[in-house]
Amino acid sequence: MRILTWVKPTDSQFHIGNYFGAIKPMLHLADKFKDAEIFLFLANMHAFTQLHDASALKQNGINIVKLYAACWVDLERFIIYNPAEIPWHAQLGWIFTCLTHMGFMERMHSYKEALDKGKAKEISIGTFCYPILMAADILLYDANIVPVGKDQKQHVEYARDIAMKFNNEFGETFKMPDVYIQEEVATVLWVDGRKMSKSYNNYIWLLDDEKTILKRVKQIPTSTLAIEEVKNPDECNVYKICKLFLTPEEDEILRKRYLAWGLSYKDVKEYLYEKIISFVQPIQKRYAEISDETIIALVNKNTKKVNEIAQKKIEEIYKKVGFKL
Numbered sequence: 029m030r031i032l033t034w035v036k037p038t039d040s041q042f043h044i045g046n047y048f049g050a051i052k053p054m055l056h057l058a059d060k061f062k063d064a065e066i067f068l069f070l071a072n073m074h075a076f077t078q079l080h081d082a083s084a085l086k087q088n089g090i091n092i093v094k095l096y097a098a099c100w101v102d103l104e105r106f107i108i109y110n111p112a113e114i115p116w117h118a119q120l121g122w123i124f125t126c127l128t129h130m131g132f133m134e135r136m137h138s139y140k141e142a143l144d145k146g147k148a149k150e151i152s153i154g155t156f157c158y159p160i161l162m163a164a165d166i167l168l169y170d171a172n173i174v175p176v177g178k179d180q181k182q183h184v185e186y187a188r189d190i191a192m193k194f195n196n197e198f199g200e201t202f203k204m205p206d207v208y209i210q211e212e213v214a215t216v217l218w219v220d221g222r223k224m225s226k227s228y229n230n231y232i233w234l235l236d237d238e239k240t241i242l243k244r245v246k247q248i249p250t251s252t253l254a255i256e257e258v259k260n261p262d263e264c265n266v267y268k269i270c271k272l273f274l275t276p277e278e279d280e281i282l283r284k285r286y287l288a289w290g291l292s293y294k295d296v297k298e299y300l301y302e303k304i305i306s307f308v309q310p311i312q313k314r315y316a317e318i319s320d321e322t323i324i325a326l327v328n329k330n331t332k333k334v335n336e337i338a339q340k341k342i343e344e345i346y347k348k349v350g351f352k353l
């Protein structure tokens with residue numbers, strides 16, 4: 029069984045929300061499907077629809093893979109590769125482009141989102157065709173499971189549709205990928221009630237220094253209840269964030285402290301600060317130990333291996349559509 033997952037290098041870092049919402053569920057999934065092969069690719073061709081800064085695109089990719097490794101993603105198990113160096117993604121994308129109607133693409137979430145942000149005539153064709161390239165990313169490798177957030181579900185469904193259309197027209201070629209939505213994935217909210225996000229400037233990067241983290245924690249608004257008053261943990265912003273980092277036993281102890289006399293917000297903020305620090309410190313230490321060269325060599329090696337799989341598949345496809353002389 030093959031699981032296909034990705035990371036889009038539009039940034040060079042991850043915040044705590046990305047960790048709990050993307051990395052941790054991926055580690056769980058790997059654990060759940062112990063025998064599955066896991067392909068994890070840098071969605072740099074997709075990021076190129078937004079980011080036209082060559083050094084940022086390159087360095088973001090390197091830093092992000094490094095951060096995955098620092099977050100205990102097993103680089104032996106997760107095959108991380110660079111699809112931009114595998115020509116068959118774009119080739120297969122072209123074949124699908126010729127089989128897809130404009131009207132179909134106009135209904136896609138990525139295009140509609142771009143429309144909401146700006147003028148239709150200024151949306152790149154790349155953005156318009158984004159799900160087509162995505163379908164090629166998936167179908168080239170006969171992926172069985174594609175774990176995605178709700179926003180990407182429609183795109184994977186398009187991949188299934190185009191696979192079916194191709195199979196009907198040219199004979200059985202592609203496997204149907206299954207969308208895997210991880211419903212239980214938590215959305216990390218910050219104290220402003222919005223999800224932690226780069227767009228809202230309410231994040232803590234995994235690589236933030238102690239001073240920055242302390243500043244964020246100090247900024248958390250609390251109620252005016254005095255020390256001697258009993259407090260409801262579920263109404264406290266500090267507790268809600270703290271909970272992310274606690275074991276069930278630690279959680280129980282902290283809840284009891286809220287419900288008893290004598291809990292000061294200063295103490296609980298210190299506790300939260302320490303929890304965040306002890307969470308990010310080992311990640312930061314590992315991150316600092318991995319060199320860019322190690323990452324580049326690993327990704328290049330994997331890319332060569334994955335290219336062979338893709339090439340075999342494209343040969344079959346070329347024969348079916350008549351591209352092979």
Ligand code: ADP
Binds near residue numbers: 043226227
């Ligand atoms: P941002 O909103 O900061 O731009 P991205 O859109 O780049 O983050 O998200 C990258 C991944 O992290 C996605 O899988 C997304 O679902 C997840 N993610 C982002 N923010 C959060 C959050 N606050 N809580 C849980 N998951 C999140």
Ligand code: TRP
Binds near residue numbers: 071174
């Ligand atoms: N569209 C995804 C995103 O915006 C990235 C992506 C590209 C992808 N190719 C894919 C996701 C293939 C799943 C499968 O985040």
